[in-house]
Amino acid sequence: MKIREIKDLLEAEVLCCEEYLDHEVYSACCSDMMSDVLAYVKDQGVLLTGLINSQVVRTASMMDMVCVVFVRGKSPGLDMIELAEDCGIVVLKTNHRAYEAAGILYCGGLTGNTCKEA
Amino acid sequence: MADNITFHFDVHGDNFSSAGEASQLVKKKLRQLGFTPDVIRRVSIAMYEGEINMVIHADGGAADVTVTDEDIIIVLADRGPGIPDVELAMQEGYSTAREHIRSLGFGAGMGLPNMKKYTDTMTIDTEIGVGTTITMTVKHKA
Ligand SMILES: Nc1ncnc2c1ncn2[C@@H]1O[C@H](COP(=O)(O)OP(=O)(O)OP(=O)(O)O)[C@@H](O)[C@H]1O
Numbered sequence: 001m002k003i004r005e006i007k008d009l010l011e012a013e014v015l016c017c018e019e020y021l022d023h024e025v026y027s028a029c030c031s032d033m034m035s036d037v038l039a040y041v042k043d044q045g046v047l048l049t050g051l052i053n054s055q056v057v058r059t060a061s062m063m064d065m066v067c068v069v070f071v072r073g074k075s076p077g078l079d080m081i082e083l084a085e086d087c088g089i090v091v092l093k094t095n096h097r098a099y100e101a102a103g104i105l106y107c108g109g110l111t112g113n114t115c116k117e118a
Numbered sequence: 119m120a121d122n123i124t125f126h127f128d129v130h131g132d133n134f135s136s137a138g139e140a141s142q143l144v145k146k147k148l149r150q151l152g153f154t155p156d157v158i159r160r161v162s163i164a165m166y167e168g169e170i171n172m173v174i175h176a177d178g179g180a181a182d183v184t185v186t187d188e189d190i191i192i193v194l195a196d197r198g199p200g201i202p203d204v205e206l207a208m209q210e211g212y213s214t215a216r217e218h219i220r221s222l223g224f225g226a227g228m229g230l231p232n233m234k235k236y237t238d239t240m241t242i243d244t245e246i247g248v249g250t251t252i253t254m255t256v257k258h259k260a
Pocket residue numbers: 035036167171172175176196198199200201207208212213214215223224225226227228229230231250
């Protein structure tokens with residue numbers, strides 16, 4: 001799935017790195033605990049989260065993720081957007097809640113890829 | 119034989135937002151040096167977990183990274199409270215982090231085991247009331 005389709009499915013607003021909307025992603029994960037993302041995520045390219053702080057972007061960057069989706073209409077600060085810009089990570093913002101957003105993407109064909117051994 | 123490349127960073131304990139800056143820079147440097155994505159990712163994750171630990175548990179410290187012909191060596195040194203029981207701290211799920219840290223997305227007790235998992239060697243030197251030094255190496259030669 002292209003990041004652009006995630007944006008469309010979630011009726012999301014693009015906050016930065018619009019130029020990468022045509023990048024392909026193959027799986028996603030959803031968590032408010034960055035500890036768990038660092039420990040359990042393997043090669044999911046997209047992170048859905050309700051947590052707002054700069055460590056969300058740093059965690060995504062360390063994990064080589066390409067897109068962060070902030071759920072529940074939460075807005076990241078300008079410093080976070082600048083950081084994401086610097087890391088080349090597309091930041092999306094959707095009004096859907098985490099559970100719904102994840103469900104919409106899953107039904108759209110973007111899986112969690114948990115069959116792969118972490 | 120080429121000279122070793124070294125990086126030094128001060129990690130500030132009073133600023134949670136800036137935690138991870140050192141790891142971010144090292145990641146960039148390793149990319150410029152042409153290391154494989156796998157090596158870069160292992161170093162980045164291990165160093166980032168350690169850097170976060172220095173900020174949330176030890177009020178900051180210093181990070182030194184050395185790239186040799188064979189290894190990438192990461193040394194994280196702090197003057198924090200020390201770790202009373204290293205074996206216990208190394209267990210998955212063990213954390214002394216308070217609710218405040220959890221609300222920031224950390225404190226699952228996964229950092230130290232993760233650092234061990236992603237590196238080839240890891241040693242912890244710690245003394246109560248004096249501080250903790252963690253040394254990790256990642257081999258980059260196939
Ligand atoms: N540099 C340090 N100085 C003092 N104590 C530490 C340090 N690093 C880790 N610890 C202790 O070891 C425990 C386990 O660390 P670990 O990184 O595994 O988990 P955590 O930091 O609590 O949570 P997570 O890493 O999942 O966010 C910590 O809760 C803390 O008590």
